[in-house]
Amino acid sequence: MSADYTRPLRIVLAGNPNSGKTTLFNALTGAHHKVGNYPGVTVEKREGTRVHNGQEYRFIDVPGIYSLTAYSIDEMVTRDFLLDEKPDLIVDVIDSGNLERHLYLCLQFQELGIPLIGALNMSDEAESKGILIDEKKLSTMLGIPMAKTVGSKGGGVEEVLDLIARTAAMVESPSSAHNVPDSARYVRYGAEVEDRLRPIEAAIAEDGAFASRFPARWLAVKLVEKDSNALARLEAHPAAARIAAMASDSVAWLEKHYGKDAEIIISEQRYGYIRGAAKESVSIAKRPDFSVTETIDRVIMNRFLALPIFVAVLWGLFQLTFTLGEYPMAWLESLFGWLGGLVEGLTPPGPVSSLLVDGIIGGVGGVFSFVPLIVILFFFLSVLEDIGYLSRAAFATDKLLHSFGLHGQSVFPMMLGFGCSVPAIMAARTLKSPRDRIVTILIIPFMSCGAKLPVYVLLAAAFFPHKAALMVTLVYAIGVALSLVSAWVLKKTTLKGDATPFVMELPPYRAPTLSGLLWHVREKTWMYVKKSGTVILGASVLIWAITSFPAYEPDSERRATWAVSFAEANPNAIDSDIEAFVDAAAAEAALERSFAGRIGKLVEPAFRPLGFDWKIGVATLTGFAAKEVVVSTLGVLYRVGEGESEEGKSLREALREDPSFNPLVAFALMIFTLVIPPCFAALATIKAEIGWKWLGFAFACLLAMGWGLSFAVYQMGSLFAATAA
Amino acid sequence: MFVSDVPVGASFKVLRVVLDKEVGKRLADMGFTEGTEGAVVRGGFFRGPLQIRLRGYDILIRRCEAAGIEIQPVDTVGASV
Numbered sequence: 001m002s003a004d005y006t007r008p009l010r011i012v013l014a015g016n017p018n019s020g021k022t023t024l025f026n027a028l029t030g031a032h033h034k035v036g037n038y039p040g041v042t043v044e045k046r047e048g049t050r051v052h053n054g055q056e057y058r059f060i061d062v063p064g065i066y067s068l069t070a071y072s073i074d075e076m077v078t079r080d081f082l083l084d085e086k087p088d089l090i091v092d093v094i095d096s097g098n099l100e101r102h103l104y105l106c107l108q109f110q111e112l113g114i115p116l117i118g119a120l121n122m123s124d125e126a127e128s129k130g131i132l133i134d135e136k137k138l139s140t141m142l143g144i145p146m147a148k149t150v151g152s153k154g155g156g157v158e159e160v161l162d163l164i165a166r167t168a169a170m171v172e173s174p175s176s177a178h179n180v181p182d183s184a185r186y187v188r189y190g191a192e193v194e195d196r197l198r199p200i201e202a203a204i205a206e207d208g209a210f211a212s213r214f215p216a217r218w219l220a221v222k223l224v225e226k227d228s229n230a231l232a233r234l235e236a237h238p239a240a241a242r243i244a245a246m247a248s249d250s251v252a253w254l255e256k257h258y259g260k261d262a263e264i265i266i267s268e269q270r271y272g273y274i275r276g277a278a279k280e281s282v283s284i285a286k287r288p289d290f291s292v293t294e295t296i297d298r299v300i301m302n303r304f305l306a307l308p309i310f311v312a313v314l315w316g317l318f319q320l321t322f323t324l325g326e327y328p329m330a331w332l333e334s335l336f337g338w339l340g341g342l343v344e345g346l347t348p349p350g351p352v353s354s355l356l357v358d359g360i361i362g363g364v365g366g367v368f369s370f371v372p373l374i375v376i377l378f379f380f381l382s383v384l385e386d387i388g389y390l391s392r393a394a395f396a397t398d399k400l401l402h403s404f405g406l407h408g409q410s411v412f413p414m415m416l417g418f419g420c421s422v423p424a425i426m427a428a429r430t431l432k433s434p435r436d437r438i439v440t441i442l443i444i445p446f447m448s449c450g451a452k453l454p455v456y457v458l459l460a461a462a463f464f465p466h467k468a469a470l471m472v473t474l475v476y477a478i479g480v481a482l483s484l485v486s487a488w489v490l491k492k493t494t495l496k497g498d499a500t501p502f503v504m505e506l507p508p509y510r511a512p513t514l515s516g517l518l519w520h521v522r523e524k525t526w527m528y529v530k531k532s533g534t535v536i537l538g539a540s541v542l543i544w545a546i547t548s549f550p551a552y553e554p555d556s557e558r559r560a561t562w563a564v565s566f567a568e569a570n571p572n573a574i575d576s577d578i579e580a581f582v583d584a585a586a587a588e589a590a591l592e593r594s595f596a597g598r599i600g601k602l603v604e605p606a607f608r609p610l611g612f613d614w615k616i617g618v619a620t621l622t623g624f625a626a627k628e629v630v631v632s633t634l635g636v637l638y639r640v641g642e643g644e645s646e647e648g649k650s651l652r653e654a655l656r657e658d659p660s661f662n663p664l665v666a667f668a669l670m671i672f673t674l675v676i677p678p679c680f681a682a683l684a685t686i687k688a689e690i691g692w693k694w695l696g697f698a699f700a701c702l703l704a705m706g707w708g709l710s711f712a713v714y715q716m717g718s719l720f721a722a723t724a725a
Numbered sequence: 726m727f728v729s730d731v732p733v734g735a736s737f738k739v740l741r742v743v744l745d746k747e748v749g750k751r752l753a754d755m756g757f758t759e760g761t762e763g764a765v766v767r768g769g770f771f772r773g774p775l776q777i778r779l780r781g782y783d784i785l786i787r788r789c790e791a792a793g794i795e796i797q798p799v800d801t802v803g804a805s806v
Binding site for chain 1: 742744748749753755756759768769776783784786790
């Protein structure tokens, strides 16, 4: 290794999904991570550094892919990153137990002309399955330096780092003859194909500047594979038209000669090449053993049990999450309450103190209190993801989802939607067809997110005290039903089209690693926290402003009137009770006169047919910041004051005592909360993922549906009550 | 004969994939190439997806994709996969 280059090397960690890439990434980089986004897309990009023998390596994790012929958005991100960002080196993470298919990708990386190293990961698992790889032989045959690794235990990390150092040194000093990197060798596709590839390669290489951007060998192969992205990239070549014509002539010749599609010929030759290499360097001590996974799958994927088990898993997930989440949520609530009190004591009373305490700490704190719930839910979802249950869930639900126009792969985004819509909407990017992706994103708001739960719980506990759990479950179920029906309608109308294929790897069950789980949780929670830090902070300030201005302070005469009326109604009341009532009445009067109150009054006619008064109108408006804010707004509106552990209980009572509220209104409001457009953060994510047009469509549809359904519930309920009475 | 016609537990040898370009290419990328041996492990409820084992790993495909993979049945049930 030469000591003269100090530039950090940019190393991409790429590979198939389920190759243990994340665990190896963690083993290579330790705790030094940086998270960003790939330009233009919301796919998370993680970077980590490692210093080895004085050289700094920057590892970049890219989404797992099956082939460089990109299929989903994730795969396009990886392909474009490799082509456009020109990393110094690629480490391809290979599942040693699934060598053929993983080498298939590896050989495509080799054609990119970027120095390449293979990490034969999970080698312990492969060996226990009886697959013995002679990595020296394999690497000589393929011309790719390889090392065995066990990412989950940190095994082989030093060897990989040494290989990187050696390969990088060769690239840095290509002068010495024997230092030509092995990876300059490529797959041979057989004489007929090679004869066609050679002139195309040569023609591409004629333009040096172009060939330094896009490796000639790679592009020639991709052109014969009829890759539309490769064709688009060729446009930058001065002789693009001539080369494209050469490629299509070659394709025609090959297809005539072989009697099959050119892209299939390439795949077959590549697999044939791998078979040959594997025959020499891999020995199978015993027949591949699927026994553990097979035994579990006999139950989990049983044709009759798969779907009921999926429902049970989902149900268990929620039970566990909400039971465990209760405690840390309460701690955080009291922490923010304490913080609010502290700031209130430190700042002189006035609008600044009010902005800090009620606006920022109250608003953001309310949302942060949900972080434990989200963390726990995402933790369990990540466990399911890492042990390999999600493919089983897709297997169990594909038929059902497919009959409603969805896709088995929609199931994971939908499950995430119960936690927070933001990561759920992003997770839809694994869906290949844009139509499926749009439909999935559009129905995610029907999955009641964690923030809607407190609204349901409050209303159910207040008005259905003996059936609260049942009512909440019912609302969740209605949400799921609405999502399926909406998907069906969308697929029959705006998003018409043929069914998209379902092709999905079914990985064996694997024990999750803690570092991998924590990584997933951190990644998904971070999106939620970021939303509280940005969108919700802004929205909290806005809501504080419209509820606080114009300021109103009742004169002493009015206060006296309230005090007298309260004292008359409650003859036993002590002074502090009276004072509290007067303060609360003043707060309500102020709110009624504020911008929010005026807006609430203004929109009240629209809410009347649903049985809602202006207070619910205001609460709904503030709910756009975050749905749980609905609860705190109602708290303010029903004069139960800020904070304190008694809030829930007293708000419940206050709602019950309000004559304009009854179980029917409460149910209508639960449905309304379920269906109306999601919070700003989710709306912003929809816009980022699928654009303004669909955002507008979703917003209008959800608003109309929310209003219509609540209207139907309230009106039919009233009618029914009237006939019954 | 096509993969969709293979009874659960039986093995087959791929002849060719007769599906439109993108899926056809993806299935080839996933290892469904001429001569590859595979087996149908199980099928989902109510004609749900099929679990196929080939090249030492498992993959799920719908029956409509399976109906586009032409195969030749292999006699020995549970033959080397």
